[in-house]
Amino acid sequence: MRGLAALYVQQFKTTFASMVQYRASLVIWMISHVLEPLVYLIVWSTVSYTGGGSVGDYTTREFAAYFIVLMLVNHVSYTWIMYEFEYRVREGTFSVTLLKPVHPIHSDIADNISSKLITLPLMVLIALGLAAAFHPLLAPPMWAVVAAIPVLILAFMVRFLLEWTLAQSAFWTTRVTAINQIYFVLVLFLSGQIAPLTLFPAPVQLVAAILPFRWMIGFPVELLLGRLSPVQALTGIGAQVVWLAIGFALFRIVWRAGVRVYSAVGA
Amino acid sequence: MTSAAIHIRDLQKTYVVSERESGMKAALQSLFHRRTTEVRAVDGISFDVAPGEIVGFLGPNGAGKTTTLKMLSGLLYPTAGEASVLGFVPSKREKSFLRQITLVMGQRNELYWDIPATDSFELNRAIYRIPISDYRQILGELTELLELEPLLHKPVRNLSLGERMKCEIAAALLHTPQVVFLDEPTIGLDVTMQRRIRTFIAEYNRRYGATVLLTSHYMADVEALCRRVIVIHHGKLLFDGELASLVQKFTAHKTIVVQLENPNADLSAYGEVVSYEEGHYTLRVPKADTARITGRLLADLPVVDLLVEDPPIEEVIEQVFAQEGS
Incomplete structure (x- = not known):
């Protein structure tokens, strides 16, 4: 464990050093991360405003809260591993990684957390700016704020494991972009990213409850908005734990098979 | 152990590689039927x-x-x-x-x-x-x-x-x-x-x-x-x-570099003249005959300097592959 901790610390320093080299792309990345929830926020605020101040069980100010919190939750659980993995396999740089006596997922986790810690202060500033502009209604109970800590960690772990596993499709096919597109559309609709899931018809909500996407994004947002009962929160944590177990099992199976394929066709 | x-x-190590002809028709065919060949790399x-x-x-x-x-x-x-x-x-x-x-x-x-x-x-x-x-x-x-x-x-x-x-x-x-x-x-x-x-x-x-x-x-x-x-x-x-x-194994020849007092001699009777530069002749001779030819050169001609060499290693390697390739 101490060895891994040292690796995480070192990866943090390396990621930090690399990131500050790319100030321009850092800003562009941040803008894209803010822009998407901002667009939904403006669209839904407008819809709500013209609809007499609410849509479903969300008022205009609650929409504002939803999308500002979503931006922050997404910042915590977001990964870019699917683009990264494709590049590694295509360019053959994965071979260098495979020669290392450490599972490559560790460097990726460390790199992901590092990047986010580095950009977090700016994200918080932006959230505060948006709050000043859109006056969100946000008053979660204390227990929900405390519960949000493990929920966010679980959301990150589930999303990271699933996307890392899916990214390994690059071992089998060179058309990873198509798979990514399908995945992103599913996430967009079934995680609560494009709109709160309670606004969708019941069957869609059921599908969303079964699939993992809601537990990676929508569920922490709803919790932080104070929209869930303690029982609902516990059920959600249960779903996250189940998906974490599934994700871990898939990750192990796919990794073993993937490396075999990579090693068979010419690393 | x-x-x-x-x-x-x-x-x-055998790689399985898919291959197809160029063009639309072949591309469509490859959708349904992939032709593969095995390449024995090792x-x-x-x-x-x-x-x-x-x-x-x-x-x-x-x-x-x-x-x-x-x-x-x-x-x-x-x-x-x-x-x-x-x-x-x-x-x-x-x-x-x-x-x-x-x-x-x-x-x-x-x-x-x-x-x-x-x-x-x-x-x-x-x-x-x-x-x-x-x-x-x-x-x-x-x-x-x-x-x-x-x-x-x-x-x-x-x-x-x-x-x-x-x-x-x-x-x-x-x-x-x-x-x-x-x-x-x-x-x-x-x-x-x-x-x-x-x-x-x-x-x-x-x-x-x-x-x-x-x-x-x-x-x-x-x-x-x-x-x-x-x-x-x-x-x-x-x-x-x-x-x-x-x-030793792959070269049948040696190189003799010889310098003569009079630079206008014809050495083609002794071996293949590979080059001539400022009084230095480079001869290629069968390995087995090296000693005999060297002796003849020394006996027949006004030799200033003489050097027997193996051909450069690049040449040897080239020859190895050429022999195997043919």
Whole structure:
């Protein structure tokens, strides 16, 4: 464990050093991360405003809260591993990684957390700016704020494991972009990213409850908005734990098979 | 178990590659039916390398050198045969195995592009769990041997190809691996840089007793470093032995360079005149006749100087492949 901790610390320093080299792309990345929830926020605020101040069980100010919190939750659980993995396999740089006596997922986790810690202060500033502009209604109970800590960690772990596993499709096919597109559309609709899931018809909500996407994004947002009962929160944590177990099992199976394929066709 | 650092028996690697004709029709057909062919990259080779040995691994492009090195470092699963490195089965990729080997590939990089090499070195220190005192010592030695000092604190993207290669080699050796696979470590470098890297490899081998398996297209690398060479072609082993006996085995000729007092003689009766330059004749003669022809030259002509040489190693290797190819 101490060895891994040292690796995480070192990866943090390396990621930090690399990131500050790319100030321009850092800003562009941040803008894209803010822009998407901002667009939904403006669209839904407008819809709500013209609809007499609410849509479903969300008022205009609650929409504002939803999308500002979503931006922050997404910042915590977001990964870019699917683009990264494709590049590694295509360019053959994965071979260098495979020669290392450490599972490559560790460097990726460390790199992901590092990047986010580095950009977090700016994200918080932006959230505060948006709050000043859109006056969100946000008053979660204390227990929900405390519960949000493990929920966010679980959301990150589930999303990271699933996307890392899916990214390994690059071992089998060179058309990873198509798979990514399908995945992103599913996430967009079934995680609560494009709109709160309670606004969708019941069957869609059921599908969303079964699939993992809601537990990676929508569920922490709803919790932080104070929209869930303690029982609902516990059920959600249960779903996250189940998906974490599934994700871990898939990750192990796919990794073993993937490396075999990579090693068979010419690393 | 075997006492050899590297041991392979009947090692094979077959790739399955899909192929199709160009054009729309073929593209559509390939949607439903993929035609595949098998390519035998490595076709049953066997050899042992003793601990501390430096062996040159030679062959033309596509001979199977890199495939073999990748199998030995655990990147590729062999199709058949056995391989063991330091007693480990490479394809299992055990951590204790990976900690003791390295593979340096000329075109692959493990340094972060935008940050100084030392930052990447530090990351490797954490990955290989090198104790800080050992790390400082080895980094000091590598810095001295490869003259890295002025390069360490510049972003890698600002280094020249040769400078970057030196840093790559240092990064790959920080954990002082016992077995070093070098795939074209001097490719694309100028002569001075090639020589420096060569000297370094010899010194690393001497200091750490490391086993080195080296591929290179530059015969100067091989001549300077390897007493023993293994030659493969089309995935098969052609020769395994001392460099000197490779020359013996595959050359039917020797070169006689002779300088005469009167520069206008006709020497074609003694052998094939390969060149004539400022009074120096270069003759190619059958190896078996070398002594006799030398004797005749000395007896018949006013010889100022005479030198009997083996042909250059490049020529020998070329001949080996030409013979096999025909």
